[in-house]
Amino acid sequence: MLSDTKDTNRPDPQANPGPDPDETGQRILQAAAQVFSEQGYTAATTRAIAAAAGVNEVTLFRHFGSKKNLLMAMINRFSALPGLEATFENQLTGNYRQDLLRIASQFLAMMSRNRKAILMMICEAQRLPEVREVIAQQPAQQRQMLGKYLRQQIERGVVRDLPDPELAAQMFFGIFFDYSISQSLLSDTSAAQIPPEAVVAQLVDIFVRGTIN
Numbered sequence: 001m002l003s004d005t006k007d008t009n010r011p012d013p014q015a016n017p018g019p020d021p022d023e024t025g026q027r028i029l030q031a032a033a034q035v036f037s038e039q040g041y042t043a044a045t046t047r048a049i050a051a052a053a054g055v056n057e058v059t060l061f062r063h064f065g066s067k068k069n070l071l072m073a074m075i076n077r078f079s080a081l082p083g084l085e086a087t088f089e090n091q092l093t094g095n096y097r098q099d100l101l102r103i104a105s106q107f108l109a110m111m112s113r114n115r116k117a118i119l120m121m122i123c124e125a126q127r128l129p130e131v132r133e134v135i136a137q138q139p140a141q142q143r144q145m146l147g148k149y150l151r152q153q154i155e156r157g158v159v160r161d162l163p164d165p166e167l168a169a170q171m172f173f174g175i176f177f178d179y180s181i182s183q184s185l186l187s188d189t190s191a192a193q194i195p196p197e198a199v200v201a202q203l204v205d206i207f208v209r210g211t212i213n
Contacts, residue, residue: 025063028053032074037116041071041124041131072134075121080110081138088145096158097208103146104176104200111180112196119184143169150211160213168211175203 031053035044046067050060064070076082083106092099111118125132147166153159162168179199 024053024055024059026077028055028060028063028070029074029077032070033114033117036071036074037120040120041067041128046070068130068134071131074117075134075138080107081141083110084142084145088149092149094156096153096212097204099149100172100204100208101200104172104204105197107142107173108176108180108196108200111177112183115180115184119181122181139170139173142173145169146172157213159211162211172207175207176200179203 028049032044032049035049035052038044039048044067046060047057049070050057053060060070064073084103087102087106091102121131121135125135143166146169150159150162150165150168154161154165
């Protein structure tokens with residue numbers, strides 16, 4: 001709960017809640033990821049998050065303004081999006097299969113690192129519009145980036161003329177999202193023992209065969 005102590009330096013709760021660069025902000029984000037994963041968004045309190053971060057509640061609000069802003073900052077900090085943006089801007093070569101392998105490897109690694117938090121957010125999103133609003137932004141941006149790349153490959157004649165490249169991009173990420181989430185339920189089976197690089201290669205090859213010209 002928000003402390004009654006007035007803090008004239010508290011930022012506007014609607015301000016941009018991007019990741020805070022200083023050490024205290026990073027510690028709060030790490031604590032938020034832990035508490036949200038363990039308790040869920042609704043049950044988690046800013047008081048508990050502040051305690052886990054070793055700061056007072058006023059400090060938490062000075063950095064993030066509101067619990068919703070903190071959730072958005074946590075998602076931005078631990079999502080695949082910053083890494084994918086850098087990949088799309090600087091690391092793709094135009095080799096269709098190799099580029100998709102790089103994108104998929106990065107995305108699947110992020111999903112594996114943050115599986116508990118992602119599962120929590122999926123559950124919370126079913127009943128909380130504010131959570132659903134926050135988490136919907138990431139897939140939309142990923143879909144747009146890959147959709148743009150697919151259009152470029154269509155223009156080069158590498159990829160066949162897809163009716164909706166962004167729909168194909170959504171399917172691409174959905175394959176790896178579904179695989180990662182299912183592994184949380186199948187972690188003791190032989191399927192879970194397949195090396196990640198083999199999983200990526202097989203799933204990418206299926207997508208390539210379905211889209212290549």
